[in-house]
Amino acid sequence: MAVEMTMPILVVDDYKTMIRIIRNLLKQIGFENVDDAADGQEAYEKMKENKFGLVISDWNMEPMTGYELLQKVRGDDDLKGTPFIMVTAESKTENVVAAKRAGVNNYIVKPFNAGTLKAKMSAVLGDF
Amino acid sequence: MPAANVASQVRASLANLKASDLEDAQIMEVLKLANQLTDTMKLFFSSLDQSICNEFNYIADYISRTRDEISALRPNDITAERIPSAGQELEAMIGDTERATEAIMTEAESLLCDDEQDFDKYRANVEARMMAIIEACSFQDLAGQRVSKVVTSLRHVESRVSRFAEVMGVHDTGNAQAETDEEKRAREQLLNGPAIGGPETSQDDIDAMFD
Numbered sequence: 001m002a003v004e005m006t007m008p009i010l011v012v013d014d015y016k017t018m019i020r021i022i023r024n025l026l027k028q029i030g031f032e033n034v035d036d037a038a039d040g041q042e043a044y045e046k047m048k049e050n051k052f053g054l055v056i057s058d059w060n061m062e063p064m065t066g067y068e069l070l071q072k073v074r075g076d077d078d079l080k081g082t083p084f085i086m087v088t089a090e091s092k093t094e095n096v097v098a099a100k101r102a103g104v105n106n107y108i109v110k111p112f113n114a115g116t117l118k119a120k121m122s123a124v125l126g127d128f
Numbered sequence: 129m130p131a132a133n134v135a136s137q138v139r140a141s142l143a144n145l146k147a148s149d150l151e152d153a154q155i156m157e158v159l160k161l162a163n164q165l166t167d168t169m170k171l172f173f174s175s176l177d178q179s180i181c182n183e184f185n186y187i188a189d190y191i192s193r194t195r196d197e198i199s200a201l202r203p204n205d206i207t208a209e210r211i212p213s214a215g216q217e218l219e220a221m222i223g224d225t226e227r228a229t230e231a232i233m234t235e236a237e238s239l240l241c242d243d244e245q246d247f248d249k250y251r252a253n254v255e256a257r258m259m260a261i262i263e264a265c266s267f268q269d270l271a272g273q274r275v276s277k278v279v280t281s282l283r284h285v286e287s288r289v290s291r292f293a294e295v296m297g298v299h300d301t302g303n304a305q306a307e308t309d310e311e312k313r314a315r316e317q318l319l320n321g322p323a324i325g326g327p328e329t330s331q332d333d334i335d336a337m338f339d
Contacts, residue, residue, distance in 0.1 A: 017226070017229050017230075017233070020233055021233075024233075024236075024237065024240075059318075059319075060319050060321065065317045065319070067317055067318065068317065089321065089322035089323075089327075090318065090319070090320055090321070090322075091322070091323050091327035091328045091329050092318070092320050092323075092328050092329065093328070093329050093333075094318060095318050095320065096329060096334050096337055097337075098318055100337060100338070106338055107334050107337075107338065108331070108334075109327045109329070109330075109331050109334060110322070110327075112331070116331060123338070
């Protein structure tokens, strides 16, 4: 199934600059319908209000981390099918394993580039 | 009353008793034993007094030395000057990098939106924005200087604390401090932060875990 390029994407990061970078990268690869949240709690509230085709989330945020958001989303019947990519500086193997066990669809370690983001999005959503 | 004075008084009392021409053999025997006892007590108490005196002298020396070392540590300088100053430098550095990133991204985003139809105008715009980006990169010089100041302060504190621990013979105890709520959350949430020298697990290795 073809990827809908107008699908809404939620970017979750507590650094505005990183949100801006990811927004620009998404725009470069053709996705312009992007919303953002500053932590897991805000993201979860937005997800309860609107359906997103993809969540791209940082790990280390307060009050709710990206890891907690992932667990909460996967435990929510309405949201558990939402594709979820973790984009983080947490690069220990234990983090990747924990995220995978919690149901993350892919994992990008910072710093990254547009090519990596596009490749992981393709792996999760299909070619576009 | 000091032990030596007590012994002297007992000895004086015994001498008085002896001098009073007592002829009872049993009393004389008791007086003799009492005399021996006071001699022994005198020796015991004098040695005890001396050892306590030595102990107090040692403690007084130790307190004096500790006070001197704490003064040399200059704790007021560290808490009132060095640490706050290091914190201010780091906060200023965060501000510098944020402003620089903002400037660089604004210029870059403007370039992406520029109209390419008029080549001369587009070129002039590109050159102007590139110069602005180059100028914004000057934050790195400031950041480097600020980091150097922070590193100097940390080394200063480290050397003074190390010297204090060495002179005072302070050793770390085997008991680890109780975990704070913040540390507990970091452990449970696997908040390890960025690794020094690049990612601990490469993107290729991560990819292999998702294949």
